[in-house]
Amino acid sequence: MSKFSRSCLTATVSCAVAALLSSAQAQNNFLNDGNVAGLAKDVSIHNLAPDTQTSWVPDRPTGDDFLPPIDGSPGPVMSPKDRPYVPNGNGRQPTYRIADTSNPILKPWAKEQMEKANAEVRAGKVPYITRERCWPAGVPGFTVYTRVQPIHFYHGKKEITIINELNTQVRHIYMDVPHSKNPGHSWYGESVGHYDGDELVVDTIGLNDKTFVDNYRTPHTDQIHVIERFKVIEGGNILQSTVKVEDPGAFNMPWTGVQRWKRIARPLEEYLCEESNADFYGYDVVPIPTASKPDF
Amino acid sequence: MAVHRVIAALLLVSAAGFPELTAAAADTVPDFSGPWGRNMFNFEPPDTGPGPIVNLRRLGADAGRSAADGDPIPLVGDYNNPILKPEAAAVVKKNGEYSESGHDVPDPSNQCGAYAPPFLFAIQQGMQMIQRKDDIVVLYTQNAQVRRIRLNSSHPRNLKPTPSGDSIGHYEGETLVVDTIGIKLEPYTVVDRFGTPQSEAMHVVERYRLIDAKDAQAALDRQVKTVGETAPIVPDRNYDKGLRVELTVEDPKVFTTPWKANVTYRRVIRGYNEGACAENNVDRFHLGDLKHVPTANTPDF
Numbered sequence: 001m002s003k004f005s006r007s008c009l010t011a012t013v014s015c016a017v018a019a020l021l022s023s024a025q026a027q028n029n030f031l032n033d034g035n036v037a038g039l040a041k042d043v044s045i046h047n048l049a050p051d052t053q054t055s056w057v058p059d060r061p062t063g064d065d066f067l068p069p070i071d072g073s074p075g076p077v078m079s080p081k082d083r084p085y086v087p088n089g090n091g092r093q094p095t096y097r098i099a100d101t102s103n104p105i106l107k108p109w110a111k112e113q114m115e116k117a118n119a120e121v122r123a124g125k126v127p128y129i130t131r132e133r134c135w136p137a138g139v140p141g142f143t144v145y146t147r148v149q150p151i152h153f154y155h156g157k158k159e160i161t162i163i164n165e166l167n168t169q170v171r172h173i174y175m176d177v178p179h180s181k182n183p184g185h186s187w188y189g190e191s192v193g194h195y196d197g198d199e200l201v202v203d204t205i206g207l208n209d210k211t212f213v214d215n216y217r218t219p220h221t222d223q224i225h226v227i228e229r230f231k232v233i234e235g236g237n238i239l240q241s242t243v244k245v246e247d248p249g250a251f252n253m254p255w256t257g258v259q260r261w262k263r264i265a266r267p268l269e270e271y272l273c274e275e276s277n278a279d280f281y282g283y284d285v286v287p288i289p290t291a292s293k294p295d296f
Numbered sequence: 297m298a299v300h301r302v303i304a305a306l307l308l309v310s311a312a313g314f315p316e317l318t319a320a321a322a323d324t325v326p327d328f329s330g331p332w333g334r335n336m337f338n339f340e341p342p343d344t345g346p347g348p349i350v351n352l353r354r355l356g357a358d359a360g361r362s363a364a365d366g367d368p369i370p371l372v373g374d375y376n377n378p379i380l381k382p383e384a385a386a387v388v389k390k391n392g393e394y395s396e397s398g399h400d401v402p403d404p405s406n407q408c409g410a411y412a413p414p415f416l417f418a419i420q421q422g423m424q425m426i427q428r429k430d431d432i433v434v435l436y437t438q439n440a441q442v443r444r445i446r447l448n449s450s451h452p453r454n455l456k457p458t459p460s461g462d463s464i465g466h467y468e469g470e471t472l473v474v475d476t477i478g479i480k481l482e483p484y485t486v487v488d489r490f491g492t493p494q495s496e497a498m499h500v501v502e503r504y505r506l507i508d509a510k511d512a513q514a515a516l517d518r519q520v521k522t523v524g525e526t527a528p529i530v531p532d533r534n535y536d537k538g539l540r541v542e543l544t545v546e547d548p549k550v551f552t553t554p555w556k557a558n559v560t561y562r563r564v565i566r567g568y569n570e571g572a573c574a575e576n577n578v579d580r581f582h583l584g585d586l587k588h589v590p591t592a593n594t595p596d597f
Contacts, residue, residue: 049428051430052428052429052430052431134408136440154426154428154433156329156426161426161433161435163433163442168440168441168442169440170435170440170442267431267444268433268442268444269444270410270444270458270459270460272409272410272459273408
C-alpha cells in the first residue's frame with residue numbers, strides 16, 4: 001500500500017477530496033472556493049460573517065502547520081529541514097510529520113516525548129493526528145486542526161462562536177468579560193475576547209493537558225495560556241491570527257505562531273468524524289455496541 | 297466513569313451571554329437566542345392527540361426516579377402505543393427486551409453519531425440558537441452537535457440523505473417553523489431512546505415559540521415526575537420567557553398516524569460545558585487505545 005493510501009485511511013473525507021483534485025490543482029487547495037465574487041463586501045474583524053456563505057479556510061496546502069512569526073522571535077515546532085512535511089493531495093509523495101525537536105522552546109520532557117514519537121514515525125508507524133481520531137483540538141490546536149474544511153464565525157452581542165467544520169468543533173469567545181475565578185480545565189478552556197482597534201484579541205486559559213498544540217505532537221500542560229490576535233488583511237480576503245503561547249510547564253519561553261485563512265463562499269456543512277472513520281478500520285462500533293454499562 | 301462524564305457533558309449552557317439577533321435579523325422575528333436548558337430526557341406529551349412512545353418501566357413508584365447517575369431503569373418502550381405499525385411495534389418490543397437484558401440499544405448518542413430530529417429532542421438538554429437573516433445555527437451541548445437550518449428556502453429536489461437531514465425554516469408571526477426531511481438511515485438511527493425505528497420517509501416539523509417562564513417550569517416539573525431528572529438546571533430567574541418546541545412527526549412506513557410531542561426549555565445561566573463523544577465513549581466500544589491507527593487491508597479508494 002502506498003503511503004498516500006495509508007495516510008488517507010486515516011483521513012478519509014479529506015483525502016477523498018484531495019485525491020480527486022490533486023492532479024488538477026497540484027499546488028493549491030482542495031475545495032472550490034464558491035462564488036467569492038458574490039460575497040458581501042463589508043467583511044471586517046467586527047463581522048467575519050456578513051453573509052451566510054462566508055467562511056475561512058487555510059490559505060495554503062500546509063495550512064495545518066503554524067507559520068513562524070515574521071519578527072524572528074521564538075516560533076512553533078516545524079519539520080526538520082532534512083525531513084519536510086509534505087501534505088497529501090499536492091502531487092508529491094506525502095509524509096507524516098517529524099518534529100524538529102531542536103526548537104529551543106521545548107522543555108526537556110516535551111522534547112524527549114516528541115523524540116519518541118518521531119522515532120515511531122521514522123520506524124513506519126502511523127502517528128497520532130488529533131483530527132483523524134475524532135478528538136477535540138483544544139487551543140491553539142484548533143488553529144491548525146483543518147487543512148481543507150473551513151471555519152465559520154458567528155458574531156453575537158456577547159459572544160463570538162467559531163465552528164471548525166472539520167469534526168464540528170465549537171469555540172465560544174465571551175466578549176468583554178473577565179475570566180472567571182475558577183474556569184477549571186476543559187478541552188477548549190475559557191476564552192474571553194475584546195476588540196483592540198482592528199484586531200480581535202482572544203485570551204484562553206483553563207485548558208486541559210489532553211491535546212497537542214499542533215500536528216507535530218507538541219505537548220502542553222494545563223498551565224497553558226494562549227493569546228490570539230485576529231486581523232483581516234489583504235482587502236478582506238485574508239484573516240490572520242497571531243497566536244502567542246505561554247506554558248511554563250512545557251515551554252522554555254513564550255512563542256508565537258501565525259495562521260492565515262482565505263475567505264471562501266461555503267456555508268456550514270454537516271461533518272461527522274465518527275462516521276467517516278467508523279467504516280474503514282474494522283472497529284466494532286456499529287451496529288451493536290457491547291458496553292456493559294448504560295450511558296445514563 | 298463514562299456515565300459521569302456524559303452527565304457532566306450535559307451540564308449545560310452558559311452564563312456569559314450568547315449570540316443574540318444580529319443586525320441582519322429583523323426586529324420582527326422572535327428572539328430565541330441565548331442558552332436554553334431542560335433537566336430530563338425524552339419527549340413531553342402533546343397537548344392533545346397521539347403522542348410519543350413512553351417507558352413501560354417508568355410507571356408507578358418508579359416514574360420519577362432520578363436519571364442523574366445513570367438511568368437505573370431499563371428503557372422499555374410501550375410497544376402497544378397505537379402510533380406504531382406492527383413491524384415497528386415488534387422492533388420496539390425487541391429493543392426493550394435488549395435493554396432489559398442489560399444492553400444499550402444503539403442510538404446517535406452512544407454511537408457518536410449525528411443527532412437528527414426527532415431524536416435530538418429526546419436527548420439534548422442544552423442548546424443555543426444563533427439566528428441570522430438567512431439561516432439559524434443551533435448548537436447543542438451533548439457531543440458538541442451543530443445543526444444548520446436554512447431560512448426561507450426549499451428542500452433540494454434531488455435531496456441526498458444525510459445523518460442530520462435537510463432542515464429549512466421560516467417564521468410565522470411569533471413562531472419559527474422548521475421542516476426536516478432527508479435523514480439518512482444509519483445503523484443507529486432511532487426516533488427515541490427506546491429504539492423506535494424510523495424510515496427514510498421521516499418528516500419532522502418543529503414549531504418554536506416563547507412561552508411564559510412559569511408555564512415552562514410547570515411543564516418541566518411535570519416531565520420530571522414522569523421520566524426522572526438528569527441534572528438540575530439553573531434557570532435565569534430574571535428571564536420571564538421559556539421556549540416551547542412542538543414536534544410533529546410523520547413517517548408512514550413506521551407510524552399509523554402523525555404524532556406530536558412537546559419539548560420545553562428554560563433560560564439557564566450555567567456555563568456551557570463541553571461534550572467530547574470520543575472521550576465519553578472511550579470504554580464503551582472496546583476500541584482500546586484510540587491513538588492506535590489500525591491497518592486496513594484495502595485502501596479506501
